Amino acid sequence: MPFTSATFLFVFLPLTIILYYVFNFIGKIKLNNLLLILFSLVFYAVSGLRTLAYLLVFIFIMYLSGKILSTFRDDKTKKGILIIFLTFITLVLCYYKYITFILELFSKDIKEFSIVIPLGLSFIMFEGISYLVDSYKNGVKSGSLVDVMLFFTFFPKIASGPIVLWRDFYPQIYKRKVSVDLFFSGMNRIMIGLAKKSIIADSLGVVVQNINENVTLGIDSPTAFFGALCYFLQIYYDFSGYSDIAIGVSRIFGFEFKENFNSPYTSTSIGEFWRRWHISLGTWFREYIYIPLGGNRKHVYLNLFIVFLITGIWHGSTFNFVIWGISHGILIMLERASRNNKWYKKIPSGIKWIFTMVFVYLTWIIFMLPSLKQAIIYYKSMFGVYVGDIYFTFEYFVDEKVLIIVCAALVGAFVGKWKIVEIIRQWTQNTKWGLIFSQIIYIGLFILAVWFMMNSSYSPFLYFQF
Incomplete structure (x- = not known):
């Protein structure tokens, strides 16, 4: 259900x-x-x-x-x-x-x-x-x-x-106890999660599916780049939306579960990304795989490699997931080896952020497609090496509605560290008018999410397959 x-x-x-x-x-x-x-x-x-x-x-x-x-x-x-x-x-x-x-x-x-x-x-x-x-x-x-x-x-x-x-x-x-505060906090969290899933993730999922179905037939470079961007956003809003609903429902019944996402697309390193992305999975691997292997005490790099190899295998049984896990593991090891060097510390955080996001963006493509062959074709298409005639170009897959959703999704994914966000959060929590304003926004998002849900075909959460 x-x-x-x-x-x-x-x-x-x-x-x-x-x-x-x-x-x-x-x-x-x-x-x-x-x-x-x-x-x-x-x-x-x-x-x-x-x-x-x-x-x-x-x-x-x-x-x-x-x-x-x-x-x-x-x-x-x-x-x-x-x-x-x-x-x-x-x-x-x-x-x-x-x-x-x-x-x-x-x-x-x-x-x-x-x-x-x-x-x-x-x-x-x-x-x-x-x-x-x-x-x-x-x-x-x-x-x-x-x-x-x-x-x-x-x-x-x-x-x-x-x-x-x-x-x-x-x-x-x-x-455990229930309270009015926990109830409304849980309900708000459910509405946020539903909006993430129904408005953003599902809308972008349609674009991703349409593009992926034409990968082996031939897609142009702008389409390939845009499709990867849509998936980059879809997988975040889909899974974090699910987590929001799960945490919100649990809170209504008095259970307090730890956060599963913490603005991962604001990370300035792959290590930080994994401390912010699917936090419960990272915690599990640290407690039951990494530390028993020796953790930071011995064979650190081997332990890191094993953890990310298992992470890839856990996500799926194709070579795509193995390569995806290994690539993240290798970069984690390189970051670990470089983090105390002066040249690494001197790199501006903005440059580190760009590099991290480009790496995540490119490796999500391996994650997105069912076979390594299709992933290779997709990468070739991104850089102008086409496998066939281009029958459908960028304009066929993208309209104004999709562009608006992508822009909104980008803002939502990257505002986690903005000071204005914390100021607004404090205002909504500590003032009467802020509370009223936030509830109007939540209810509006819920109504819009239900409207999107009723006017689209069923799209299962991406992580159901794992």
């Missing part, structure tokens, strides 16, 4: 909120937890009853795993058991995400083989690893079956995150 559907916005979410607040008035948080589990299961069941059954089996296995880990006192035994369970999760993830790719390497004809990847598989598996490791290493209780079910099924985060660590989620299961 997508967040940007009328069923979710006007039926499922309002009903869940009303019942939740009625139960909250009664003062039984356990009832609220059961209610959230029930509605979360309904939410997930929309993707298929078979995948729901798989999810329930996985949750029960995780619950038993946590209980088994808490039973043993010997560290060596516990560590061995932990490794067994982590191996199980890894094998399940690899099977669903990479079995088709592996079979293609050894056989060209796999038409009879098909596999349905459960919704949110990667995010669920990563949270499973967090559950086991935190229960083993960080002294967090493994919780009851209800606790574990709520953690894994909680519907705002189940499809595309943000990835929530067990040690951050568990304390909120029975010690």
Whole structure:
């Protein structure tokens, strides 16, 4: 059930909120937890009853795993058991995400083989690893079956995150509160996320799709550059919009999750970009991959390379994602090696920002296209090396509406560090007229977003595929 559907916005979410607040008035948080589990299961069941059954089996296995880990006192035994369970999760993830790719390497004809990847598989598996490791290493209780079910099924985060660590989620299961401030803060966040997705991301997604469908037929250079720019903006507004909605919905129910984006397109280095982009994924890799490998203590460059190689592989099973991950890893290593040099420190921040954005912009193209062959054709088209006759030029794909949306999206993506933004934010939070003005803007964006949503075909969130 997508967040940007009328069923979710006007039926499922309002009903869940009303019942939740009625139960909250009664003062039984356990009832609220059961209610959230029930509605979360309904939410997930929309993707298929078979995948729901798989999810329930996985949750029960995780619950038993946590209980088994808490039973043993010997560290060596516990560590061995932990490794067994982590191996199980890894094998399940690899099977669903990479079995088709592996079979293609050894056989060209796999038409009879098909596999349905459960919704949110990667995010669920990563949270499973967090559950086991935190229960083993960080002294967090493994919780009851209800606790574990709520953690894994909680519907705002189940499809595309943000990835929530067990040690951050568990304390909120029975010690969270709702308030008027949290409710309206959550609603505002939902409206912002919906506007990002429906107005900007989906509009640009149509342009990207139309251009990509003509890549192998031949597109001119301006079209290729503009298509890459649209995707550069689409993927940010699509995923950050989803995160805004997920965080907003969670806030309404009293859960506080960490931010997943922090103006990544204002970064002056790739390292900074990854501290601002998909923050929950970066946090997970740092806690459960980078630090266990040795972190900053030993083999720093090798550890960084491994993390970004796995990051690329996690996003997809084609060579595009591997190359994308490796390219970011190499630049991260080069930045790490250069950051204390005088010549690097003397480079103006504006130059660093331009270089970072150009690198991100160009590497998103590998991420955007399904095959390396298409990516190479796209790069050639950008620089005037065309593969065929150009039947459709820039004017065919772009109109005034698209240009206005692109300009608005560029402003929104790059204003994060502007002082005027913080001044306006303080004004809307600390003054009556500022609060009224902001609510008018939010409601206006929501109405416009719903209008866009109703007048366009369904476009799933990009990160559903991961």
